Amino acid sequence: MRERLLEALLFFLERPSVTGEEKRLCDDLEARLAGSGLWSVGRTSNNLVVRRRTPDPSRPKLVFAGHLDTVPEPEGGIPVRVEGDEVYGRGASDMKGGDALMLALMENLDWDEARVDPLFVFYEREEGPHEENGLGRVFEEYPEVLEARLALIPEPTAGALEAGCAGTAQVEVVFRGRSAHAARPWLGENAISKAGGFLAALHERMPEEVEVEGLGFYEVLTPTLARGGVATNVVPDEFRINVNHRFAPGRGRDHVERTFAKLAREHGFSFEVKDFAAGAPPALGDPLLQELASETEVRAKQGWTDVARFAAAGVPAANYGPGIPEQAHQDEEHVKLSVLEGCYRRLKDYLSAIRRAI
Numbered sequence: 001m002r003e004r005l006l007e008a009l010l011f012f013l014e015r016p017s018v019t020g021e022e023k024r025l026c027d028d029l030e031a032r033l034a035g036s037g038l039w040s041v042g043r044t045s046n047n048l049v050v051r052r053r054t055p056d057p058s059r060p061k062l063v064f065a066g067h068l069d070t071v072p073e074p075e076g077g078i079p080v081r082v083e084g085d086e087v088y089g090r091g092a093s094d095m096k097g098g099d100a101l102m103l104a105l106m107e108n109l110d111w112d113e114a115r116v117d118p119l120f121v122f123y124e125r126e127e128g129p130h131e132e133n134g135l136g137r138v139f140e141e142y143p144e145v146l147e148a149r150l151a152l153i154p155e156p157t158a159g160a161l162e163a164g165c166a167g168t169a170q171v172e173v174v175f176r177g178r179s180a181h182a183a184r185p186w187l188g189e190n191a192i193s194k195a196g197g198f199l200a201a202l203h204e205r206m207p208e209e210v211e212v213e214g215l216g217f218y219e220v221l222t223p224t225l226a227r228g229g230v231a232t233n234v235v236p237d238e239f240r241i242n243v244n245h246r247f248a249p250g251r252g253r254d255h256v257e258r259t260f261a262k263l264a265r266e267h268g269f270s271f272e273v274k275d276f277a278a279g280a281p282p283a284l285g286d287p288l289l290q291e292l293a294s295e296t297e298v299r300a301k302q303g304w305t306d307v308a309r310f311a312a313a314g315v316p317a318a319n320y321g322p323g324i325p326e327q328a329h330q331d332e333e334h335v336k337l338s339v340l341e342g343c344y345r346r347l348k349d350y351l352s353a354i355r356r357a358i
Contacts, residue, residue, distance in 0.1 A: 011103070018072050048120075059114075065123065094327070119145060156321055182232070185322050191239040198267040280310075
């Protein structure tokens with residue numbers, strides 16, 4: 001099984017799929033699944049919806065959903081390689097390890113004996129803007145996905161069950177000043193140095209823990225991009241900072257607006273919420289999820305995932321995957337084969353143990 005899992009993982013890693021460039025991987029995956037004769041494969045853009053050729057509507061429907069895209073590679077790339085228990089490559093943890101888990105389940109599990117009716121979704125553009133995420137298109141064109149009793153997203157959790165997810169907003173903060181010659185800066189107002197107090201405050205700001213249904217989510221504000229200035233000898237009259245705000249499930253856009261309105265009054269800037277995605281509360285009261293949670297470490301999902309999309313559409317969902325959260329987007333990103341194998345065996349047992357009566 002370990003060799004089969006490694007082959008499935010390398011299948012994904014050896015086909016680069018930076019956001020917007022998922023076509024080759026999607027083409028090859030579609031051909032592999034269609035060629036097995038066991039699965040019916042639907043496609044819209046670079047999204048695949050895969051169901052058994054002989055579905056059983058008497059069984060509860062369980063959806064597995066994994067994104068195909070990755071963030072860009074670092075300069076010099078990440079050579080795909082196996083070093084002992086570790087497998088390296090862009091997306092190894094986020095989330096091609098999870099995709100490999102899905103593929104291995106499809107190709108190796110005896111689904112005639114499983115207690116669920118499975119549906120697998122592989123989709124594009126998760127790492128990009130919220131509105132471009134391929135799941136939105138899947139939900140529109142394949143509404144049966146939203147008939148599921150439960151959705152499992154194999155995002156990186158290192159084999160733990162991570163319930164719910166934090167919300168995320170991208171907020172552009174703008175400091176404005178007045179241009180002048182850099183030799184006579186007192187004649188202007190430097191927008192970059194004007195932002196110093198705000199940046200120092202963010203640097204010192206501690207995460208705030210918010211408990212939701214017994215799980216702790218952390219609210220943080222992180223500056224991620226900055227730009228300003230027109231020339232090396234000109235006092236900049238404008239400085240823009242992108243701040244990524246992560247917030248607890250249950251918070252809405254009004255929470256983000258209030259948070260930044262208060263900071264704007266304190267530090268003298270204007271702001272605009274450029275992108276917003278609400279979080280998802282834990283769904284641990286769901287019977288299907290309770291069985292998986294009963295023998296698995298359970299914690300909050302600090303990052304935003306498409307659990308939130310499913311939850312907003314009325315489908316209970318959770319994150320469970322082999323990737324290492326701390327390895328996501330790292331320059332030497334890798335996943336551990338032992339964790340991938342452990343996740344596979346846990347899901348194999350789980351899918352065989354769910355009672356039909358649920």
